[in-house]
Amino acid sequence: MLTRLHLLRPAAPALAMALVLAAGAAAPALAQPKAPAASGQPSTPTPALAQKPEDVRKGLPVALGTVTAEQEKRFWAISRARETAERDFNRIRMQHFQTGRKELRRVGIAKLRDVTDSALFPLLLSVFAAEQRDVREAILDHLADLKTEDGDATLAWAAVHDKDEWFREQAIIRLKARQKTWTDVPSGVTSSVLAGFGSSEDATIRFAGNTAVNLKLYGVIPLLIQAQLGQLGAAPQGGGVNAGVSSGSGLRFDDGSAISWILIGRQIAYVSDLTPVTAAGAVAFDPQLSVVTEGVVIRVIDAVVLAYRVEIHNQLVALASDAAGKPMDKLGYDVPAWEKWYTTELQPQLAAKATAPAATNPATPTPTPGKP
Numbered sequence: 541m542l543t544r545l546h547l548l549r550p551a552a553p554a555l556a557m558a559l560v561l562a563a564g565a566a567a568p569a570l571a572q573p574k575a576p577a578a579s580g581q582p583s584t585p586t587p588a589l590a591q592k593p594e595d596v597r598k599g600l601p602v603a604l605g606t607v608t609a610e611q612e613k614r615f616w617a618i619s620r621a622r623e624t625a626e627r628d629f630n631r632i633r634m635q636h637f638q639t640g641r642k643e644l645r646r647v648g649i650a651k652l653r654d655v656t657d658s659a660l661f662p663l664l665l666s667v668f669a670a671e672q673r674d675v676r677e678a679i680l681d682h683l684a685d686l687k688t689e690d691g692d693a694t695l696a697w698a699a700v701h702d703k704d705e706w707f708r709e710q711a712i713i714r715l716k717a718r719q720k721t722w723t724d725v726p727s728g729v730t731s732s733v734l735a736g737f738g739s740s741e742d743a744t745i746r747f748a749g750n751t752a753v754n755l756k757l758y759g760v761i762p763l764l765i766q767a768q769l770g771q772l773g774a775a776p777q778g779g780g781v782n783a784g785v786s787s788g789s790g791l792r793f794d795d796g797s798a799i800s801w802i803l804i805g806r807q808i809a810y811v812s813d814l815t816p817v818t819a820a821g822a823v824a825f826d827p828q829l830s831v832v833t834e835g836v837v838i839r840v841i842d843a844v845v846l847a848y849r850v851e852i853h854n855q856l857v858a859l860a861s862d863a864a865g866k867p868m869d870k871l872g873y874d875v876p877a878w879e880k881w882y883t884t885e886l887q888p889q890l891a892a893k894a895t896a897p898a899a900t901n902p903a904t905p906t907p908t909p910g911k912p
Contacts, residue, residue: 618659625660629667637671649678658690665698676707684714692718693728699751700736701744708747712754719755730757737763742770742849749855758863758890764856765878770847798839805835848873863890 636648652675655664664679680698683691692715699711715729736748737760745767752760813828853873860868860878863886871877 621657621659622663625657626663626667629663633667633671637668637675645674649675652679653682655682656686658688658694661690661694662697665694665702669702669704673706676704677710680707680710680714684718687718687721689726689728692726693732696729696732696751696755697735700732700748701739702747708750712751715751716754725755725757729755730759733757733760734763737767746849746851746855749852749859753855753859753862756859756862758859758886761856761860761863761882761886762879764852764859765875765882768849768853768856768873769875770845770849796841798841799843800840802838802840803833803835804838805833807831807833860886 632648632651636644636651639645652664652668655661661683664683668675668679680695683694695711695715695718699708699715702708702711719725733748733751733755736744736751739745739748748760749764749767751757752764809829809831811827812830815826815828817824817826856878857867857869860881868881871881
C-alpha cells in the first residue's frame with residue numbers, strides 16, 4: 541500500500557517562498573515519515589520514498605522535510621536584502637501607482653522590470669498585491685520574460701498561493717507558455733506546488749491541484765489521492781483542549797473513556813434488602829428496592845469526520861486519466877484502490893517511460909527516410 545505522506549506546513553508564505561528560491565536548483569529536503577500504527581500495534585518505518593527532484597517529475601511519491609544549514613544561512617542573507625528592497629518598492633508604490641497618470645505608472649512598471657534578483661521576487665508578489673491589474677500583469681510578464689527557473693518558480697507560487705482568481709489564472713497561462721521551452725519541469729516549480737499541498741487551507745490545496753493538472757505533474761497524484769478526503773486515519777493522540785479531548789479533526793478522550801454512550805435495554809425493579817420492624821403486638825418490614833438493567837450499551841470512544849473534497853477529487857480523476865490514457869473515475873473515493881493502481885500500474889509505467897531511450901519514445905518518433 542502506498543505510504544501516506546505528511547507535508548510540513550510553512551509558518552508564513554513569504555518565508556516559505558524565500559526558502560523555495562533559496563534552495564536554488566534543489567528541491568526541499570525529504571523526510572521519512574512513519575506510517576500510522578494500528579491500535580495496539582507498534583509503528584513501523586515506511587518504505588523509502590523518492591529523494592531527488594527528478595523523481596517527482598517521474599511520478600514517484602515525495603514528502604517534504606527540513607531545510608539544510610546552507611539554505612538557512614542564505615535565507616537570512618536574503619532577509620536583510622529584502623528589508624532594503626521592501627522600502628524601495630513601497631516608495632515606487634507611493635510615487636508611481638497611487639495616481640491615475642499613465643506616464644507615471646509606465647515609469648513605475650519600468651522600474652519593476654529592472655528587478656532581476658530572484659531573492660526579491662516574493663516582494664513583487666506581496667508588496668504590489670493590492671495594485672491594479674496593469675501593475676500585477678506587468679509583474680507576471682516580467683517573471684515570464686526572464687526565462688529563468690526562479691522566475692518560473694515564482695509564477696508557480698503565484699498560481700498556487702495567491703488569493704486572486706484572475707491573478708492565479710494569468711500565472712498559469714504564462715507557466716503553460718513557458719512549459720513549451722522546458723526539457724523537464726524545474727524543481728522550483730515542483731517545490732511551489734508541493735508547498736501548496738502542505739497548507740492547512742482547503743483553498744490552497746485546490747489551487748495546488750489545479751496547477752498540477754494544468755502542468756501535468758503526475759508526481760503529485762499520491763498527494764491528490766490523500767487530499768480528496770479531508771481526514772485520513774484516527775484522531776491524534778496526546779494533549780489537547782477541553783478536558784483532555786485531543787485537538788485535531790478527530791475527537792478522543794486521552795483516558796480512553798467514552799465520548800458518548802447509548803443504552804438500549806429494560807430496567808427491572810427487585811427487592812435487594814428487607815429490614816424487619818417490630819413493635820408491641822405488631823411487626824412490619826422495610827423493603828429496599830434496586831434496579832437491574834438488561835440490554836446493550838453502545839460506547840463511542842473515537843469519532844472522525846470525513847470531508848469529501850469534490851473539486852480535488854475531480855482534479856485527481858483528470859490528472860490520473862491523462863497519465864493512464866483512460867478514464868479513471870471508476871475508482872471513486874476508494875483510497876486503497878487509488879493507491880494500489882498508482883503503485884502497481886502507473887508508477888511502473890512512468891518509470892519505464894522515463895528510462896526508455898529517446899528513439900523509442902512516442903513523443904520523439906524516429907524520422908522515416910524519404911519523408912519530411
